[in-house]
Amino acid sequence: MDTKLKKSKPFLIWLCFFIGMNIVISAIMLGIMSLDEINDNFDVIRAVLKQDLKSSQNFINLIADRFDFLARYINDDADRYNASGEYLDRLENEGENLIYYAINPKTEKILTNSKTDHGISEKGKPSLPKGYDYFLYFDGERFIAEQGGKTIDVYRKDSGYKKSTLWRYINGNPSSSTVNAGELALKHQAGLIDSPFADMPDIKGCKILLMVKKNIIENPYAYSSLYNLKRSFETALVIIAAALIIFLAGVALLVFSIIKRNVKREFDKVLVRKSGAVWFEVKAVISLFIINIPLQVLMYGWYFNKELVHVLILICFWWFYLMFKDLYANRRRFFSNNSISSLIKFYRSFESRKPFQKAMLLRIYALIAAEAVLVILVAIFFYGFLAEGGIYLLPALVFFAMGVYLAYRYLKRYSNEIGDMGRVLDHIEAIKKGDMETKLALDPGADLYTAAENLNKIQEGISKAVEEKIRSERMKVELITNVSHDLKTPLTSIISYADLLSKEEGLPDHVMDYIKILVQKSDRLKTLIQDIFELSKATSGDLKVEKERIDLGKLIRQTLADLDERISQSGLLFKIDIPDEPVYIISDGKKLYRVFLNLIGNALKYSLEGSRVYITLEVKDGKKAMAVIKNIANYEMDFKEEEVLERFVRGDKSRTTEGSGLGLAIARSFVQACGGSMNIKVDGDLFKVELGFNIE
Amino acid sequence: MDKPCILVVDDDREIVKAISINLENEGYRVLKAYDGLQALDMLSSQSVQLILLDVMMPKLDGLSATMKIRQDKNIPIIILSAKSEDTDKVLGLSMGADDYVTKPFNPMELMARVKSQLRRYMTLGDINVKGKSNLLRSGGLCFDPDTYTLTVDGEPVKLTPTETKIVELLLRNAGRVFSTEEIYERVWEGPAYGAENTVMVHIRRIREKIEINPKEPKYLKVVWGIGYKIEKI
Numbered sequence: 001m002d003t004k005l006k007k008s009k010p011f012l013i014w015l016c017f018f019i020g021m022n023i024v025i026s027a028i029m030l031g032i033m034s035l036d037e038i039n040d041n042f043d044v045i046r047a048v049l050k051q052d053l054k055s056s057q058n059f060i061n062l063i064a065d066r067f068d069f070l071a072r073y074i075n076d077d078a079d080r081y082n083a084s085g086e087y088l089d090r091l092e093n094e095g096e097n098l099i100y101y102a103i104n105p106k107t108e109k110i111l112t113n114s115k116t117d118h119g120i121s122e123k124g125k126p127s128l129p130k131g132y133d134y135f136l137y138f139d140g141e142r143f144i145a146e147q148g149g150k151t152i153d154v155y156r157k158d159s160g161y162k163k164s165t166l167w168r169y170i171n172g173n174p175s176s177s178t179v180n181a182g183e184l185a186l187k188h189q190a191g192l193i194d195s196p197f198a199d200m201p202d203i204k205g206c207k208i209l210l211m212v213k214k215n216i217i218e219n220p221y222a223y224s225s226l227y228n229l230k231r232s233f234e235t236a237l238v239i240i241a242a243a244l245i246i247f248l249a250g251v252a253l254l255v256f257s258i259i260k261r262n263v264k265r266e267f268d269k270v271l272v273r274k275s276g277a278v279w280f281e282v283k284a285v286i287s288l289f290i291i292n293i294p295l296q297v298l299m300y301g302w303y304f305n306k307e308l309v310h311v312l313i314l315i316c317f318w319w320f321y322l323m324f325k326d327l328y329a330n331r332r333r334f335f336s337n338n339s340i341s342s343l344i345k346f347y348r349s350f351e352s353r354k355p356f357q358k359a360m361l362l363r364i365y366a367l368i369a370a371e372a373v374l375v376i377l378v379a380i381f382f383y384g385f386l387a388e389g390g391i392y393l394l395p396a397l398v399f400f401a402m403g404v405y406l407a408y409r410y411l412k413r414y415s416n417e418i419g420d421m422g423r424v425l426d427h428i429e430a431i432k433k434g435d436m437e438t439k440l441a442l443d444p445g446a447d448l449y450t451a452a453e454n455l456n457k458i459q460e461g462i463s464k465a466v467e468e469k470i471r472s473e474r475m476k477v478e479l480i481t482n483v484s485h486d487l488k489t490p491l492t493s494i495i496s497y498a499d500l501l502s503k504e505e506g507l508p509d510h511v512m513d514y515i516k517i518l519v520q521k522s523d524r525l526k527t528l529i530q531d532i533f534e535l536s537k538a539t540s541g542d543l544k545v546e547k548e549r550i551d552l553g554k555l556i557r558q559t560l561a562d563l564d565e566r567i568s569q570s571g572l573l574f575k576i577d578i579p580d581e582p583v584y585i586i587s588d589g590k591k592l593y594r595v596f597l598n599l600i601g602n603a604l605k606y607s608l609e610g611s612r613v614y615i616t617l618e619v620k621d622g623k624k625a626m627a628v629i630k631n632i633a634n635y636e637m638d639f640k641e642e643e644v645l646e647r648f649v650r651g652d653k654s655r656t657t658e659g660s661g662l663g664l665a666i667a668r669s670f671v672q673a674c675g676g677s678m679n680i681k682v683d684g685d686l687f688k689v690e691l692g693f694n695i696e
Numbered sequence: 697m698d699k700p701c702i703l704v705v706d707d708d709r710e711i712v713k714a715i716s717i718n719l720e721n722e723g724y725r726v727l728k729a730y731d732g733l734q735a736l737d738m739l740s741s742q743s744v745q746l747i748l749l750d751v752m753m754p755k756l757d758g759l760s761a762t763m764k765i766r767q768d769k770n771i772p773i774i775i776l777s778a779k780s781e782d783t784d785k786v787l788g789l790s791m792g793a794d795d796y797v798t799k800p801f802n803p804m805e806l807m808a809r810v811k812s813q814l815r816r817y818m819t820l821g822d823i824n825v826k827g828k829s830n831l832l833r834s835g836g837l838c839f840d841p842d843t844y845t846l847t848v849d850g851e852p853v854k855l856t857p858t859e860t861k862i863v864e865l866l867l868r869n870a871g872r873v874f875s876t877e878e879i880y881e882r883v884w885e886g887p888a889y890g891a892e893n894t895v896m897v898h899i900r901r902i903r904e905k906i907e908i909n910p911k912e913p914k915y916l917k918v919v920w921g922i923g924y925k926i927e928k929i
Contacts, residue, residue, distance in 0.1 A: 485752075488778040489708055492800040496714035499803045503721075526800050530780065550921025554876065554892070558918055561896030580889075589920030 010266035017257030023250025064164035095219035374403040436463035538669035598663035706750035732756025766792035772813040835929035871928035
């Protein structure tokens, strides 16, 4: 209920605005329309407001006409116009409202509805009977008039009498008229004056008296013009009052709607949305039609049909009100929503259902077809212009402009597309370089918009996957750190107590053997845990590498010197070929020491007894340092080169009792972390490890 | 004060017991504590010559305990920890610990480190008082140029003349990295053509003589791919 009211509120306010505006505009229009009658109208209004019937022009005109009739009939002049007694009846119809008395001394004819002559046989003013307050009297030479005891100067230039049909009698000269006969006839036809007579009889010497009752009453037997006039005066007062009230109400509504203009605007928006959906051409044509209304009115005036003009002007106002609101709110869309753009939009929705390549081809075909049609149209109309001239030029120009516009639209779109393609390519490049943050934002209308959105989604997916991976790696490292700590603590006890046991004396030999195995295995477990920890850190990328400039040859020699004792005890022959000049690389010496320690350690462990181990270092092309370790295996290497690095994971048969079996895997991940490469080659019993580093 | 008293602190009672047995076999008196606060309590009431301290313990962890102890005591502290990262070791040593042993440790090695720290703490103090100014020193390593003798934590070490020369060179320039060529030229006083291996083997031998664990040297360190140095401690 409440929401409904809220919803309808803008409309109600807008309705207030609409009604108020209409009233105010109508009032202004009425004011303008009555500008040239303004004096008369003011007199009428003033008379109506005062309810002073007898000084109003309408009353004077009526009395003047009645005087005219009397003047003619008393002179037997009416016959010239084939007027029967009908005009005299009009005097009669007034009943007691109007007393008339006319006498022609020449013919002694008397026309009256009264029994007395009201003292007009004497010289001077006639005497008004009781209940009467107005008279108009012609004493044979002059007019005398009186109303409510006051004398009226009939001869005054601005008096209503001079404007009435009485003018000819007052002037005494029909030709000195301010009104010509033709106009008089027109006015008669229009019902503005009763008298059809164009000239005047000679009334010199005649005495004509007209007296009007103070309170004009209805004549139950006939139509009284005076009573009718009185009634219309009374209703006019009511009408004026009503008009005033309506006008004030209109102003009030308008003011109210202006105060509440924010609410009113809500409904304006509804209107504007509706009118915004209409094509520009339609609005333009209607506007052209409607703009004609005020132009027509300005040119021809409004006399032909005031009511129609009134309504048309209002329609004109509201139309342009809507157009300006539309233009203000929709701005460019006011113009851009036209038949061509709708056509293009329709075409585009059709195109969007096609695959990209097809759509692009289709667009070129559509452009060519449209241009061809336009060229033909231009040619036809231009030919028409050459042959017939004039009006054929306009359509030719319009179609030509359409063709140019279409080509412009296509080219603009095409250039946008090229720009978008560039941006898509840049974006792909950025993704390749690892930028997962910036999104590609293309205009939603662009042809590559879907592609860009898909690219964004792919980027998002990658970024999510990478994030996930990093998180899981970190968790793995944390897990391994914790597990290795938890393994180390009990292992410490095992090692400690195994050691204590081994020092125990007086134990049987077989118990001592058991203890020895315990000591050995707990030691193996120790290295195993340390290696797993190291390897997991290296493979999860958590390894800290401290790079510096080192001599790879020296590093290998230092490692060999470190293993000096084991080498000499092994019975293997080490063939070392390392250049005397330094081979500088940028790497982490500590990590590389571990690598060579593991690799040489392996060679010591798995080489055939009495065989030779070759360790060489050479520089290739001055760019790459290649370190190679070769040895002859003391077992059959029935595994593939790649497998050897994963042996531990794969649970291979060639696991040994000492070491963790992770040596090679650790070596390779360390080499990779240090920026080098490690390859393993197996050729029969020849086991070969190649390490490659970039020379500094 | 005839038997040195050692405080063993670890929340794992079995480890404490094993270490205690080893220490008692070596002839030390042992105090046992199972968390940092307990250790601090014992330190305030008893005379202790060395502390073996675990890091991860309830109530008060080993590193915080080390900091507290170092506020008023100079006794040697050996940290025992399952954390084997270099950064952990550096952190422990910088907190004021004298040595850092990672779990699981070799009991023999631990005993050696205990002995070495105790020797240094109890006998080296006297040498310090004597204050011979021309002694070359790095931590527990001490070289007397007058007598041409090297002591590690007060214990004399037998070195060959070449080894002594190498140690003297490195100790005089403690902290500086020497390449093998430079060492050869300075010690053998001849051109170092193809003599690198000789130097390297000599260094390995010295390390075996002066280090408790030659695989994790404390004094004579290899700078891989560059050379050798004695740490300035």
